[in-house]
Amino acid sequence: MLLKFWGTRGSIPAPLRPKQVEQKIIQILETAAQKGLNLADGQAIRDFATDFAFQGTTVGGNTTCITLEIGNELIIFDAGSGIRELGNQLMNPQNPLAQRFNFFKGKGHAYIFFTHTHWDHIQGLPFFVPLYIPGNSFDIYHVHEHVPKALVRQMEQDFFPLQFSQISASFRFHQLEEGSKIEVAGAMISNTELKHPGKAYAYRVEADDAIVVVATDAEYNDLGYAKLRKYWNFYANADVLIFDSMFSVQESFVKEDWGHSSALIGADIARESNVKRLLLFHHDPTSSDEEIMRVLEETQEYLKRKGQPLPEVIVAREGLEINLPEVGTASDFQMDEYVRNGVVFLKLSGKFGPHATQRFKDQIEQSMKTYQTNKIILKLESLSELTTAGIRVLVDTRRKLDKLALVGIPAEALQVLEWASVTNFFLIFDDEEAALTALNVK
Ligand SMILES: [Zn+2]
Ligand SMILES: [Zn+2]
Known part of the structure; x- marks a missing residue:
């Protein structure tokens, strides 16, 4: 729903007073100046406005x-x-x-x-x-x-x-x-x-x-x-x-x-x-x-x-x-993607639990399609929580992708993978350079 x-x-009803609007304009322009916003770039202005979201509005x-x-x-x-x-x-x-x-x-x-x-x-x-x-x-x-x-x-x-x-x-x-x-x-x-x-x-x-x-x-x-x-x-x-x-x-x-x-x-x-x-x-x-x-x-x-x-x-x-019921997932769990040497890096942060699984699957599919690659490195250092739901989707993804590597696993998440007896199932590396080399050599 x-x-x-x-x-x-x-x-x-309490509409903004003209003085408040004026203050908002000043505040927005000051922030734009601090961020070095290029006022000749229409798209940059629209992106800035979206990021500014609540603070800049009401x-x-x-x-x-x-x-x-x-x-x-x-x-x-x-x-x-x-x-x-x-x-x-x-x-x-x-x-x-x-x-x-x-x-x-x-x-x-x-x-x-x-x-x-x-x-x-x-x-x-x-x-x-x-x-x-x-x-x-x-x-x-x-x-x-x-x-x-x-x-x-x-x-x-x-x-x-x-x-x-x-x-x-x-x-x-x-x-x-x-x-x-x-x-x-x-x-x-x-x-x-x-x-x-x-x-x-x-x-x-x-x-x-x-x-x-x-x-x-x-x-x-x-x-x-x-x-x-x-x-x-x-x-x-x-x-x-x-x-x-x-x-x-x-x-x-x-x-x-x-x-x-x-x-x-x-x-x-x-x-x-x-x-x-x-x-x-x-x-x-x-x-x-x-x-x-x-x-x-x-x-x-x-x-x-x-x-x-x-x-x-x-x-x-x-x-x-x-x-709903997908409420709040955007803030609980985030994925940031970038590509280097033909390999997709996906940084996962926050809670990797039941609310995250579908989004994770969709993202993997989309990344593979967009970059025409089956080499993916998951960067996990910012995971605050890994649950059985997260493990399940990781295992499923690994089954389909032999070139899936995990790096930067926090100690707690590693412990959870060990409890689930699935550590041997994954390619695990200490840092992304090692993972990159391994995926590109194989
Ligand atoms: Zn009332
Ligand atoms: Zn009332």
Whole structure:
């Protein structure tokens, strides 16, 4: 399934101020100068912009809207101002997303789940263009009884020029029982109550062998075992936990009953729940991108001092996509390729485990095709972990490739190969020169 963020701010949309844009331009130009970027080279500029990624851009200013694509189904969580951009993309026939769901043809269908009806979670709905195309249909799920009424009320004449009754698409409302579990769009979806003024609900989605939990607008003021156990269970083993980290820890203690939490509390809860990725979400509208990045760094630093396993911490920002269950593999495991004397060198770093095997196989195949060679040297000095899954794919690759050599095996990985009794099966060298000579002589 594909998870995507369309709005990650809390409370009220918070567009960048002109002064902030100016500061970003200065920061970007300074970095470009340090890196010696050639401003006459268009491709170099585009590469630089891609590398600069988050720092040079922004978490965005829109309020809560998240989508999950599961097969041919689309699930939307909340209709904050982020849903307006989702609607615009769905209405653009050139856009692949639009082509997948056909809302622009009046043949679209989506599920919308509401966590609660505070403004920042419903205010984008009247601006969601697919609503005004006859033929489109929506199944709306909610736990609070008042959700249909609130959606109608925010479009009364005092607040908006069009009435809810003027929406052309068809709606079906489904009130969920608190704590229930249903099957929708090929997923099992359960809910639980979050402590928040007027209550909010978290949704746990299990599909495609992955688990995503949307748990925004939540306060955890009692951090004792008895109160937290319920959340640990609900968030247990999630691939992604979307967590309300609007406040600092200090604010979360002082602003009691405001209904929000902090990144550090999220880090502890994610750890206790064996969560793989903690997504910092519902950013305070007054927080700058730099402040949010600082919170990210502090949270990572805080976690580093704890025992394994640790969740990866990521800032949720507009446009961020996470493919599940392959989540995070890009950062866990990396491959860098270069060619010397007709031999492909592939440097593997990080965890060589179950998430890495398919990518490794694809890479080997592609390298052999691209360089028309069957000589490959795997450089392993940066492997942090080698598991049985990694060994298995190494053995399979070696079976097909008699000119596969391993160099720079870390002591721990070598020990694992010995336990598996496969060391004799590989050509192992201390350094790449020796491996290169051996492969080219044979
Ligand atoms: Zn909110
Ligand atoms: Zn709220």
